[in-house]
Amino acid sequence: MPKLTLKFDNAILGEVPVGSKEVSIGRSPDNALVIDNPAVSHYHARVFNEEGRMMLEDFGSMNGTFVNGQRIKMVMLKPGDRVTVGKHTIVVSDSNDLDGFATVGAGVAKPAAPKINETVMLDTKERREFLKKVAAVGESAQVAPTRVKVATLIVRSGKTDRQEYSLTDKLTVVGKSALATVKLKGWFAPKAAAQINRREDNSYYIGAADKTPSVNGNTITHPTKLSSGDLIAVAGIQMEFVLRD
């Protein structure tokens, strides 16, 4: 959870965590962060949470609120920011440095944590928390789990050993090779005409091998993602790619 540390010169005067509840800042004793100094207005500013973002708003104070030296009305805060109110400084930090990454999705990238050129690894927990934050900043980051569909190739024309093939393997080869799944017949059939890869996210990509296949009439130039209903033509055969429930 982010926190605000109130400092005067180098002395730490207090710390307030920033949760879902807003943190009011001012001279009056009923503020969450009280700064007892004539340069500070009674109700000077507030830090609040807006859709996962930490916002700072100045209440039109006499002497103003500054973030990293700039006078502000309202601004998004991130770990490492220094807020100046009168002669006091409020340092924005985080118990977990990774929270700084939440700014990535918002297009602001100025992390306090990793030094340039030093690789940082996230463990499962950090990764989960991070992804949650990204999801909160942008739209839904995680794709909703969908039912696993069975990918099938249906042969429409040409000589193959079967009419239909279930694509359950990581790699499906179309060709005459002993290891080919879709076995081509005929003396001049290529050993490996094309390949279909099942990727980690269960999407399917078709790529060239000895021949370059076409998908829906277009010759592919790079591995191409297959959608249900796509028509594949290669080495004299035509197949339809179908995703079945």
Next chain:
Amino acid sequence: MSTTAKPMIASALDFAARSDTGRARENNEDSFRIAAELGLFILSDGMGGLDAGEVASKLAVETIYAQCRDAESNPELPYEGERVDGASETSNRLASAIQMANRLVRAAAADEGEIEHSDDGSDGASRPQKGMGATVVALQFFADRVSVAHVGDSRAYRLRSGEFLQLTDDHSLVAQQVREGRMTEAEAEASPLKNVLMRALGVDETVEVEVDEEIAIEGDTYLLCSDGLTRELTDGQIAAILTEMTDAQSAADQLIDLANLAGGGDNITAIVVRVGAKSGGTLGKIGRWITRSGN
């Protein structure tokens, strides 16, 4: 420092590797291991303070090699981690070896952590040393295929008939954001967060190993490299060197030299493997170009 590996056996794979400290770092934290008799090529980029990165990457490649070698002679060797659905025995053995490497790197990190914390006598003594870990990318050729396994941001590329293709998706924060359409390639390139890895060896108890299989075709050129190469050179520059190469060793040398010229900001390692092609394109029509049988 520069280490070189020459082919150990004559086969229809022409391959070479080179690893270099680069011009900015003091240590070379990259490691590689080639086992031609297994058709196995492994590259790892280590990370962590002092010599932790070197320890991690070395441990990773040696563990993977030893596990794959043992699996070759002992089909009863237990698997580490879950079986990869729909993948060949070779891919499963490779993934299992990488799981084992993850465990050992993590154990080594815990040992280092103990040394780190032993002075203060705190209860954090058995915690892994934060930051020790490694990436890995490995190829294993079998029959007419090749298994491509990786964790982290070390990459595998393939040049086939003029098409230069990245076979691995980086397990990095920015790469994930690009895949999700949240960031452009250019933004990712400029991001200060491009060093953040979503997966690495030595971090968690188990690791998700990404495994793919490809057909290997005569004339294909495969490249394994650490990010020290891809940070300095564009795909176009790399592809040009591989396209014009006469032999694997000169290609590996040129890649390292050019990356150093471009800045050499990190350790640079490249393994180049050309299928069925000896230098000068004088390959014959060899049907069986691999020394091991399929499975």
